[in-house]
Amino acid sequence: KQEVTQIPAALSVPEGENLVLNCSFTDSAIYNLQWFRQDPGKGLTSLLLIQSSQREQTSGRLNASLDKSSGRSTLYIAASQPGDSATYLCAVRPGAAGNKLTFGGGTRVLVKP
Amino acid sequence: DTGVSQNPRHKITKRGQNVTFRCDPISEHNRLYWYRQTLGQGPEFLTYFQNEAQLEKSRLLSDRFSAERPKGSFSTLEIQRTEQGDSAMYLCASSLVQARLTDTQYFGPGTRLTVL
Numbered sequence: 001k002q003e004v005t006q007i008p009a010a011l012s013v014p015e016g017e018n019l020v021l022n023c024s025f026t027d028s029a030i031y032n033l034q035w036f037r038q039d040p041g042k043g044l045t046s047l048l049l050i051q052s053s054q055r056e057q058t059s060g061r062l063n064a065s066l067d068k069s070s071g072r073s074t075l076y077i078a079a080s081q082p083g084d085s086a087t088y089l090c091a092v093r094p095g096a097a098g099n100k101l102t103f104g105g106g107t108r109v110l111v112k113p
Numbered sequence: 114d115t116g117v118s119q120n121p122r123h124k125i126t127k128r129g130q131n132v133t134f135r136c137d138p139i140s141e142h143n144r145l146y147w148y149r150q151t152l153g154q155g156p157e158f159l160t161y162f163q164n165e166a167q168l169e170k171s172r173l174l175s176d177r178f179s180a181e182r183p184k185g186s187f188s189t190l191e192i193q194r195t196e197q198g199d200s201a202m203y204l205c206a207s208s209l210v211q212a213r214l215t216d217t218q219y220f221g222p223g224t225r226l227t228v229l
Contacts, residue, residue, distance in 0.1 A: 004155070006155075009153075034217075034218075036220075041202075041223075041225065042222055042223070043117075043119075043204060043220045043221050043222040043223045044156070044204070044206075044220040045220075046217060046218075046219070046220075049217060089155050089156075091155070091156075099144070099146070099161055099168075099169065100146070100158035100161065100169065100171075101148075101156075101158065101218065102158070103155030103156050103157070104155050105153070105154055105155050106153075106154075106155055
């Protein structure tokens, strides 16, 4: 059974500092990995999706890397801003035919002005 | 493209009552998913539909839960005889599956259920 872990559960940084969020998964046979952002009481917004054949994806200040063999992904957010404060979730998809996403518990980020 | 919508956004009910939630997916999307998220946790898969067919159900979906997608468009999730443990955010997502292309799931804002 796939298990996804995100450590730490919470993180507080001063504005301008780079953020590094970690995600680990137990079964390396994944189809893709996705990072989401969730604001309090709201739904999920997709940030980046990395296919299993890819090593990284970039969008603006966000960069996500994937090391499938070691079961790890890292989300980097450069020059953090207070508006980046949210919970960040990673989710893995088991295979091309598999449809359900398995989520980690999330990392709650606070960027202090 | 108006995104995935869910109604109601909030529902407070008393233990033992039945509740029904609705999800309207993005219009051309053929897959629809339901997830449940409890406080401080990541979402957990409940079930999904391809068009009107319900293709997979999680063990989390007890016999008190039923989901339908009668015309392959909107979906409803009903919980009968609600229990306090059913209190959670219920999230809906939709995706478009096309041959050889990755389908990305787009999530709605969720329905927050509180069972008193």
